[in-house]
Amino acid sequence: MLKTFPKGGVHPPENKFSASKPIEVLPLPERVVIPISQHIGAPSSPVVAKGDKVKVGQLIAKSSGFVSANIHSSVSGTVESLDPVLDSSGYKKPAITIVVEGDDWLPEIDKTTDLRKEFTLSAEEIIAKINEAGIVGLGGATFPSHVKLSIPKGKKADVLIINGVECEPYLTSDHRLMLERAEDLMVGIMLLKKALGVEKALIGIENNKPDAIAHLKNVAKSYVGIEVHALKVKYPQGGEKQLIKSLINREVPSGGLPIDVGTVVHNVGTTLAVYEAVQKNKPLIERVVTITGKNIKNAGNYMVRIGTPISKLIEVAGGLPENTGKVVNGGPMMGKALNSIDAPVTKGTSGVILFPEKESLRGTPQPACIRCGKCIQVCAMGLEPFLLSRLSQRKMFERLEMERVIDCMECGSCSYVCPAKLPLLDYIRLGKAEVFAIIRARKN
């Protein structure tokens, strides 16, 4: 029996069309738009001005606190403006626009693909380099990685978990990365192990990627303390709490963090970025992005510079299909629908999905909940989505807090199964935001 988390979950059609497409390098765009807030936490503060010349890898916005991240130029060229630009959220957000001129890298960055296995750095030095390189969680949550690695006093990690689950349908960027960059990944894991001071690392991969599982198992043989585990395919297994439960059967307490049960989780993309930052001095300036959809000509996986307009990616993949009705940044379960395809690829963009018109509109909700309880069955957090949604609609926030709305990770499984097509998650999100605001107000 394959491991998985016990409670809830769904299995949407996988539609991983681009799984067999090797990662290609996307040609440089004419200009990049680099938002200064691509991570959870405080926005970074720009350190360049209009008209400045920048090189690839140069710091352009500085981390403005502990929970924040540095941002580096992904291209060489001239800073065109610091004006707000429309991003994936659909709003204008402060960003640095750079006109691309050539491809001139900072000299200290090692651009080669040579494997560099050896390291002598201490844990603190590794974490400092990760912080310096502006690495955030590339699985989509974009939480600054150095924060996760800085273990609070009194806590201790005994195992590192590497997330290669990629449970979102359609997306294949992590899959390709595991196949093509396995060695680099292993060194990254050794670095993270050192940074955390743990002996053991577990890589969790869902069983719909047998080639990646076999390959990593093989490569891991020549490294100490790295195990590869095949997991049953079940969404949302890529959620931190679910993955920890699946792999080591520990339950992160409500409101707690993985470190409370002695572990830290990093995505495979993040791990690769850690390798490049520490061993090659390369800050986080590019990432693998899947471009896919049912009607797109060349679904594929591309190495994309941060700030590249999504429209560039779409053009390389064969252009917008005529019947496109919706463009999603991220996976179909948790991604954001874009209102402009010129929004930039950011650190958290794992994929772009084009939906045909007939799959774009959500179904019309039925007049009523028939209390079938399917949302309860699929909730991986053991919540009651129908109840949370109803309480939120009626603005009963105290009760909503009691029913633990803040545990909801917005995976969308409840809305996915609801036979009445009720917008359960929409209401839960509203209520959750409200409850968070109440909690913050209480603290102050």
Add this chain to the structure above:
Amino acid sequence: MTTLDWVKQKFLPLLEREKIKKVHVIKSIDDIITEIMSKLLVVSASPHVHSGESTPRLMYNVVLALIPALAVTLFYFGLGALIITSISIVSCLFFELLIQKFLLKVKPTISDGSALVTGLILAFNLPSNLPWWIVVIGALVAIGVGKMSFGGLGRNPFNPALVGRVFLLISFPVQMTRWPLPIESRMSYIDAVTGATPLAIVKEGLSKGELMSNITDQIPSHMQLFMGAMGGSLGEIAAFALLIGFVWMLLTRVITWHIPVSIFATIGLFTGVLWLINPEANADPIFHLLTGGVMLGAIFMATDYVTSPMHPKGMWIFGIGIGLITVIIRVWGAYPEGISFAILIMNAFVPLINRYMKPKRFGEVSK
């Protein structure tokens, strides 16, 4: 095609229809493109995919699950069964339409299949020789009182079909307890030859102080009961056909096994214990499971989404409660059969059960 071509192709027809009126007040070309783009692309919150499950699909799967039992009842009760089923379904749909359209003034939802299910299940709870106008009254009470007075689908606390049946049982006790004999009454309706149900025979016999071993000759064998060869309501007779429906609903994930299984287990255990204590004064558990409305009630009525608990823990309590009450009514109560009352009584507890039987939260901090 390039992005610009795509925009042109999509935008021009829109412009012709003058759907976009804001364009002239927007300043820069970027703003125009953005404005156009946001008109062309659907922007909605995640998730962007749906399982395809729908209320009508669930309801029609219940209807499909009822087909085997319908076929069996047509075989045993023929004409009467056909008349009762048709009248019940048509009147349920009719009353739902009427009430939604003229009283509640909402968009009618008769196509969602829920009234069809109520109609079928109400018919399954009636004897095949019931005068047609009584069926119509039953449908009116089921839909009007049982369902619509609470606001329609999803809001009714009691199973509508059972509200209809129990209303009729109390209002027309004579007509509701004359049971046509299977097969013999195939070609007749009101004038069908009637007889007592096995449950009634046993109840009557035991109350007169007869021993089970003497009563056994008067009731069908277990195999006959399983195949449905007995007097009774339309849809309750054939255990095997109802079990086929159960399997179908499990396979299509319409229901989970918890409620039916907990009811069967409770009735089986409870009557089993009584039978072991004194087999001469109590019928055996298999007899209890195969007779009366246990199969129909446990599989199709107790599992009604709206009126049953939403979480497995609650489902167990609900099922055990129904089992206990059913046996208490059968053994010590005034009626030979008690599952209708048992389900209605437990329906009343559902809000409480839902309130206090919570699923196990992930990462619950024990206090």
